[in-house]
Amino acid sequence: xxxxxxxxxxxxxxxxxxxxxxxxxxxxxxxxxxxxxxxxxxxxxxxxxxxxxxxxxxxxxxxxxxxxxxxxxxxxxxxxxxxxxxxxxxxxxxxxxxxxxxxxxxxxxxxxxxxxxxxxxxxxxxxxxxxxxxxxxxxxxxxxxxxxxxxxxxxxxxxxxxxxxxxxxxxxxxxxxxxxxxxxxxxxxxxxxxxxxxxxxxxxxxxxxxxxxxxxxxxxxxxxxxxxxxxxxxxxxxxxxxxxxxxxxxxxxxxxxxxxxxxxxxxxxxxxxxxxxxxxxxxxxxxxxxxxxxxxxxxxxxxxxxxxxxxxxxxxxxxxxxxxxxxxxxxxxxxxxxxxxxxxxxxxxxxxxxxxxxxxxxxxxxxxxxxxxxxxxxxxxxxxxxxxxxxxxxxxxxxxxxxxxxxxxxxxxxxxxxxxxxxxxxxxxxxx
Amino acid sequence: xxxxxxxxxxxxxxxxxxxxxxxxxxxxxxxxxxxxxxxxxxxxxxxxxxxxxxxxxxxxxxxxxxxxxxxxxxxxxxxxxxxxxxxxxxxxxxxxxxxxxxxxxxxxxxxxxxxxxxxxxxxxxxxxxxxxxxxxxxxxxxxxxxxxxxxxxxxxxxxxxxxxxxxxxxxxxxxxxxxxxxxxxxxxxxxxxxxxxxxxxxxxxxxxxxxxxxxxxxxxxxxxxxxxxxxxxxxxxxxxxxxxxxxxxxxxxxxxxxxxxxxxxxxxxxxxxxxxxxxxxxxxxxxxxxxxxxxxxxxxxxxxxxxxxxxxxxxxxxxxxxxxxxxxxxxxxxxxxxxxxxxxxxxxxxxxxxxxxxxxxxxxxxxxxxxxxxxxxxxxxxxxxxxxxxxxxxxxxxxxxxxxxxxxxxxxxxxxxxxxxxxxxxxxxxxxxxxxxxxxxxxxxxxxxxxxxxxxxxxxxxxxxxxxxxxxxxxxxxxxxxxxxxxxxxxxxxxxxxxxxxxxxxxxxxxxxxxxxxxxxxxxxxxxxx
Numbered sequence: 001x002x003x004x005x006x007x008x009x010x011x012x013x014x015x016x017x018x019x020x021x022x023x024x025x026x027x028x029x030x031x032x033x034x035x036x037x038x039x040x041x042x043x044x045x046x047x048x049x050x051x052x053x054x055x056x057x058x059x060x061x062x063x064x065x066x067x068x069x070x071x072x073x074x075x076x077x078x079x080x081x082x083x084x085x086x087x088x089x090x091x092x093x094x095x096x097x098x099x100x101x102x103x104x105x106x107x108x109x110x111x112x113x114x115x116x117x118x119x120x121x122x123x124x125x126x127x128x129x130x131x132x133x134x135x136x137x138x139x140x141x142x143x144x145x146x147x148x149x150x151x152x153x154x155x156x157x158x159x160x161x162x163x164x165x166x167x168x169x170x171x172x173x174x175x176x177x178x179x180x181x182x183x184x185x186x187x188x189x190x191x192x193x194x195x196x197x198x199x200x201x202x203x204x205x206x207x208x209x210x211x212x213x214x215x216x217x218x219x220x221x222x223x224x225x226x227x228x229x230x231x232x233x234x235x236x237x238x239x240x241x242x243x244x245x246x247x248x249x250x251x252x253x254x255x256x257x258x259x260x261x262x263x264x265x266x267x268x269x270x271x272x273x274x275x276x277x278x279x280x281x282x283x284x285x286x287x288x289x290x291x292x293x294x295x296x297x298x299x300x301x302x303x304x305x306x307x308x309x310x311x312x313x314x315x316x317x318x319x320x321x322x323x324x325x326x327x328x329x330x331x332x333x334x335x336x337x338x339x340x341x342x343x344x345x346x347x348x349x350x351x352x353x354x355x356x357x358x359x360x361x362x363x364x365x366x367x368x369x370x371x372x373x374x375x376x377x378x379x380x381x382x383x384x385x386x387x388x389x390x391x392x393x394x395x396x397x398x399x400x401x402x403x404x405x406x407x408x409x410x411x412x413x414x415x416x417x418x419x420x421x422x423x424x425x426x427x428x429x430x431x432x
Numbered sequence: 433x434x435x436x437x438x439x440x441x442x443x444x445x446x447x448x449x450x451x452x453x454x455x456x457x458x459x460x461x462x463x464x465x466x467x468x469x470x471x472x473x474x475x476x477x478x479x480x481x482x483x484x485x486x487x488x489x490x491x492x493x494x495x496x497x498x499x500x501x502x503x504x505x506x507x508x509x510x511x512x513x514x515x516x517x518x519x520x521x522x523x524x525x526x527x528x529x530x531x532x533x534x535x536x537x538x539x540x541x542x543x544x545x546x547x548x549x550x551x552x553x554x555x556x557x558x559x560x561x562x563x564x565x566x567x568x569x570x571x572x573x574x575x576x577x578x579x580x581x582x583x584x585x586x587x588x589x590x591x592x593x594x595x596x597x598x599x600x601x602x603x604x605x606x607x608x609x610x611x612x613x614x615x616x617x618x619x620x621x622x623x624x625x626x627x628x629x630x631x632x633x634x635x636x637x638x639x640x641x642x643x644x645x646x647x648x649x650x651x652x653x654x655x656x657x658x659x660x661x662x663x664x665x666x667x668x669x670x671x672x673x674x675x676x677x678x679x680x681x682x683x684x685x686x687x688x689x690x691x692x693x694x695x696x697x698x699x700x701x702x703x704x705x706x707x708x709x710x711x712x713x714x715x716x717x718x719x720x721x722x723x724x725x726x727x728x729x730x731x732x733x734x735x736x737x738x739x740x741x742x743x744x745x746x747x748x749x750x751x752x753x754x755x756x757x758x759x760x761x762x763x764x765x766x767x768x769x770x771x772x773x774x775x776x777x778x779x780x781x782x783x784x785x786x787x788x789x790x791x792x793x794x795x796x797x798x799x800x801x802x803x804x805x806x807x808x809x810x811x812x813x814x815x816x817x818x819x820x821x822x823x824x825x826x827x828x829x830x831x832x833x834x835x836x837x838x839x840x841x842x843x844x845x846x847x848x849x850x851x852x853x854x855x856x857x858x859x860x861x862x863x864x865x866x867x868x869x870x871x872x873x874x875x876x877x878x879x880x881x882x883x884x885x886x887x888x889x890x891x892x893x894x895x896x897x898x899x900x901x902x903x904x905x906x907x908x909x910x911x912x913x914x915x916x917x918x919x920x921x922x923x924x925x926x927x928x929x930x931x932x933x934x935x936x937x938x939x940x941x942x943x944x945x946x947x948x949x950x951x952x953x954x955x956x957x958x959x960x961x962x
Contacts, residue, residue: 040887043885043886043887049512050513051513051515051516051924052889053516057887059886059905061722164514299882299947304954307957317954318949318951319952322881322949324927324928326926328509329508331926380880381928382881383883384948387881410606410922412609
């Protein structure tokens with residue numbers, strides 16, 4: 001029986017623990033400084049918006065861990081000593097492991113802005129970030145304006161959070177459109193328009209140059225690269241995240257931006273593994289990036305590693321790409337790949353409803369007509385069907401004809417697929 | 433409210449104050465209520481009809497104005513901002529005040545109608561009930577009663593808060609249509625039709641009969657006075673009685689098979705209607721713990737058994753064997769015993785594998801209890817059951833379940849236990865429909881591949897206290913007897929994971945499901961080992 005120690009109780013570490021328990025009798029210890037029990041990080045925004053209380057974000061009842069013989073240690077790991085197979089905790093306690101899983105997640109990117117460590121400057125990743133936010137921006141009297149940097153998923157969530165407490169928001173995006181490194185331009189514009197309709201002062205192609213403190217070291221204003229001064233009490237850093245690995249610097253584990261792992265998710269040190277946001281693939285799988293800070297990836301890596309650790313060596317070989325998000329009132333789902341600009345030999349078809357909150361974009365191969373991927377906005381789609389279509393390498397024509405079959409909208413919802421198909425066919429004739 | 437709340441693991445800000453339009457709207461509604469309070473204290477209001485009209489319009493208008501103030505300036509979408517800030521919707525001070533007010537109202541309504549001005553011995557009504565006389569005369573040519581007052585206010589509540597709910601969920605067609613349905617059934621079936629029919633048949637004294645109120649929720653359907661009154665009304669009464677019997681034995685099983693119990697609980701039922709409309713602000717207060725689930729399963733089925741025993745006892749006591757009724761007491765008892773035994777045997781033979789261990793024990797135990805009671809009736813004759821007269825059993829049921837549980841606790845405690853405490857823990861009709869839904873129905877809530885992020889919105893806003901997330905994050909369908917199909921879990925899901933569906937029985941229960949997204953070979957392995 002091995003002692004498996006997991007650092008980090010996010011979705012990756014917890015999934016690994018649960019599956020190891022299902023498959024084996026190994027001793028399992030999870031160490032986390034962030035929270036006593038596992039909670040869903042993606043739900044932090046709903047706690048601030050008070051759709052939920054913090055305890056609602058905990059997917060398992062508190063006695064679940066003892067029942068499943070998963071030991072929880074609420075402490076901070078300051079170093080890992082791989083030679084002695086030990087982790088050293090802040091409390092002074094050492095824990096000896098047979099196998100170590102690093103699932104430490106990410107921290108917000110900081111790009112060396114002057115003033116980036118002031119009071120009132122933060123990202124939104126951890127429970128502590130949320131607690132800090134309650135102090136800095138509890139309401140629109142304490143926080144008269146918030147500035148958010150970075151047009152990605154966390155940025156738009158933070159904007160929605162602030163808006164829920166009627167805090168005015170200025171939202172700076174370096175690119176020409178919202179999340180336009182990922183979304184095709186028409187999709188990016190749709191979201192930008194929607195964000196603006198929620199009274200967010202969204203500014204494209206605008207970057208922060210520096211943050212100005214007041215006399216007591218709090219944020220007073222920011223200055224943009226165009227020289228404009230924007231007074232504010234809060235700066236949200238949402239320009240991406242980076243693996244949380246600084247405590248491993250002298251551990252002998254090979255690091256780059258993240259913790260380098262092979263296809264078995266093992267690091268350069270034997271019996272030490274890394275999963276989730278903090279792992280960096282030596283050979284990325286397919287079109288995927290070497291580091292994927294995505295909930296689903298963390299969950300799936302946990303499932304895979306549990307197999308390996310329980311006698312069934314399994315490589316990281318995820319299925320078709322999928323993801324989802326919600327931008328204020330617009331739900332977004334994606335299956336397969338839709339690039340911000342079509343890859344060479346590919347084309348996009350884009351449809352947008354006149355209501356401005358529903359859209360579909362598909363990417364396909366022009367020569368072979370192969371369906372590559374789909375983005376949907378305001379229309380729910382069935383994961384299972386798209387997974388199957390991607391595996392079967394359906395043509396874009398088949399997919400467009402059968403979109404209705406993949407619809408996951410609630411009953412009685414309008415299903416605009418006839419219109420989409422008509423639209424699609426007309427564009428195909430035009431280009432043919 | 434200047435108390436700084438730190439009652440959450442994360443710090444909170446003071447409860448949200450009402451905006452100005454919200455305050456004005458509240459004041460309008462309060463003014464309407466104030467007229468009722470004046471009447472309650474027997475302040476003489478000349479021209480009661482005008483005062484009543486003014487009061488109902490103000491209450492109605494106040495709710496609508498409040499809805500407009502809350503949702504009018506917002507876009508279609510989920511409107512749960514600050515739910516756990518607001519005192520009223522998070523068991524705060526005002527939540528408790530409202531609960532105390534509502535429970536007091538129910539206690540007076542059920543047990544002290546004279547306080548409300550209910551006259552006896554042909555005298556004229558006074559007080560609150562007197563205020564409603566003009567409306568009652570208009571509809572049926574008779575004076576009002578405490579039930580007429582209650583029915584009117586109940587209907588006003590469902591209609592006004594129904595409009596508020598529709599406003600809140602205007603982007604969601606399922607919610608809009610469903611709410612339209614409960615508003616229609618309340619207004620037409622529970623209010624206008626029975627009241628007007630009672631007026632048309634004044635001479636024969638046709639009982640108030642809400643056709644959608646099915647036994648055992650309508651526990652007095654088979655009481656002697658009800659049966660006699662129905663039979664006294666010739667073919668109309670007989671048709672209504674037969675419809676009542678068909679409702680539970682034929683119509684209910686068919687509709688529940690096709691659509692799940694939602695066709696009744698969240699589309700038709702009056703209790704459900706009030707819970708979904710006026711109770712919507714409290715849905716997040718239901719207890720999601722496993723413990724609560726266990727209590728629910730034992731309690732609701734115990735109430736059902738109680739309802740069956742009490743009804744069988746009552747029917748048996750007046751049927752007799754002297755030929756007054758078409759059915760004799762003996763054949764009724766034998767028939768009931770055979771029916772229940774056959775029903776049990778069929779479930780046992782075909783569905784045993786789908787029952788959990790404690791459900792099996794419960795089913796056997798409950799069957800034994802009912803059969804034992806029937807045997808006692810058989811031997812003891814018609815008058816009593818042990819020491820209790822049948823009508824004592826029946827009136828105890830009426831008191832404990834019909835009044836205390838469904839009214840005082842079920843509705844009075846909306847702000848404390850959530851809006852479906854009665855439906856979840858007490859309603860015998862929900863228990864029957866729940867069994868049908870669990871074992872013989874095409875309804876399920878499906879989950880969408882691997883898209884769940886375990887955020888917990890679905891579980892938080894499930895009024896029946898179902899931990900929806902625990903299924904969604906495993907990729908399993910949700911098939912729970914308690915689910916009333918309100919559709920809110922699906923509405924609040926930020927990632928489009930949940931969908932209410934009627935589909936084929938095959939694969940409906942899929943506890944071996946795994947989340948999508950993984951290497952297909954691994955998914956197969958995970959699925960086979962689960």
